[in-house]
Amino acid sequence: MRRCRTFRFLLSPTVRQRAALEHLVGLQCELYNAALEERRGAWRWEQRSVSYVEQCRTLTQLRGSRPEVLACGVTVCRGTLKRLDWAFAGFFRRCRAGQRPGFPRFRARSRWDSLQYEDRSGWRLDGSSRRLCLHGIGHIRVRLHRPVRGTPKAITVRREGRRWWVSIRSVDVPAEPRASTGRQVGIDLGVGVLVATSDGALHTNPRHGHRGAQRLAQAQRALASTQRGSQHRRRARERVGAAHRYIRDCRNDAAHQLSRRLVNDYDVIVHEHLAIPNLLRRPAPRPDGAGGYEHNGANAKQGLNRCIHDAGWGQLLAMISYKAESAGRVVIAVDPRNTSRTCAECGHISAGNRRGAVFECQACGHQAHADTNAARNILRAGRAQQHHAAQGRN
Numbered sequence: 001m002r003r004c005r006t007f008r009f010l011l012s013p014t015v016r017q018r019a020a021l022e023h024l025v026g027l028q029c030e031l032y033n034a035a036l037e038e039r040r041g042a043w044r045w046e047q048r049s050v051s052y053v054e055q056c057r058t059l060t061q062l063r064g065s066r067p068e069v070l071a072c073g074v075t076v077c078r079g080t081l082k083r084l085d086w087a088f089a090g091f092f093r094r095c096r097a098g099q100r101p102g103f104p105r106f107r108a109r110s111r112w113d114s115l116q117y118e119d120r121s122g123w124r125l126d127g128s129s130r131r132l133c134l135h136g137i138g139h140i141r142v143r144l145h146r147p148v149r150g151t152p153k154a155i156t157v158r159r160e161g162r163r164w165w166v167s168i169r170s171v172d173v174p175a176e177p178r179a180s181t182g183r184q185v186g187i188d189l190g191v192g193v194l195v196a197t198s199d200g201a202l203h204t205n206p207r208h209g210h211r212g213a214q215r216l217a218q219a220q221r222a223l224a225s226t227q228r229g230s231q232h233r234r235r236a237r238e239r240v241g242a243a244h245r246y247i248r249d250c251r252n253d254a255a256h257q258l259s260r261r262l263v264n265d266y267d268v269i270v271h272e273h274l275a276i277p278n279l280l281r282r283p284a285p286r287p288d289g290a291g292g293y294e295h296n297g298a299n300a301k302q303g304l305n306r307c308i309h310d311a312g313w314g315q316l317l318a319m320i321s322y323k324a325e326s327a328g329r330v331v332i333a334v335d336p337r338n339t340s341r342t343c344a345e346c347g348h349i350s351a352g353n354r355r356g357a358v359f360e361c362q363a364c365g366h367q368a369h370a371d372t373n374a375a376r377n378i379l380r381a382g383r384a385q386q387h388h389a390a391q392g393r394n
């Protein structure tokens, strides 16, 4: 099996390299827009679609007319054309699905910030000197804070604010199996308590979104009061971007740490099957029969939606799943029905068992934190599922 991973490192370009990167990014944006124009024209005038391969072939014609576009190699140009190709693939897929997507759009230079190298030419990572060699740019220093495992296949160089990053995509990454701990865990995902385990541990939601939200709101207000095209506006926009990144980075860190801990400590991790798109759907409007609408709980729902986004359940589960896969751990998703209403001790099911964060069984009097109780039910469901699967094999 080809196990893929992405490794992300900070780049420290020199002043000259930075200028060269900026210039190259600008040219790639121009190339993207030109290639989009070609596809639009062909479609509008001849109802003909232009393929990625055709566009790659015409790249060589630029050698005569715009040699500077090819100065940093053809790989990065192909990467840009590939990106356009993905945009069109998404457009056609949504068309086929009966949706009405927007046609791929021209991109502003100020919003274009990455370079893609989709194969192994045009760049080289030198681990011993800690440099990333980019054709036409030079040897850029990389902060290799951990080794790149597997075989590097493709890279993306991206600007975020004033920083430059490289994402290295590797294939054939070797597994890192861990010694068995003989322990299994069920986890309940919540809004107040991010993760409750069947062992009784409660990992609270760090709520970085909440803390970062103030900073973000302030930056957005500042942005709204600036004039378009002004120097102030450019700086205000940078601050908004930085506030968004701050929230994202905090959330990522927390999810990485928690998923690492769970994968290190347990052989089997059982979680509830999440239908996140369902949870995020807006509540249906409730007409009152007199032309107006009754209150449908949309505001409360919105608050909950924000919390769900904030907790980033999907992201956390994805991290658990790939770390578990590499460590040789088992992850099981179970049907979440009744897990919060069932007593983990006696199995009695009643909606009255639960009052807020407290669980008290109406049949046997068992008391526990409601999320811990749910986590134990989830673990039991996971064990049953595993048992079933084992019997099916025999």
Ligand SMILES: [Zn+2]
Binding pocket: 343, 344, 345, 346, 347, 348, 361, 362, 363, 364, 365, 366
């Ligand atoms: Zn009970």
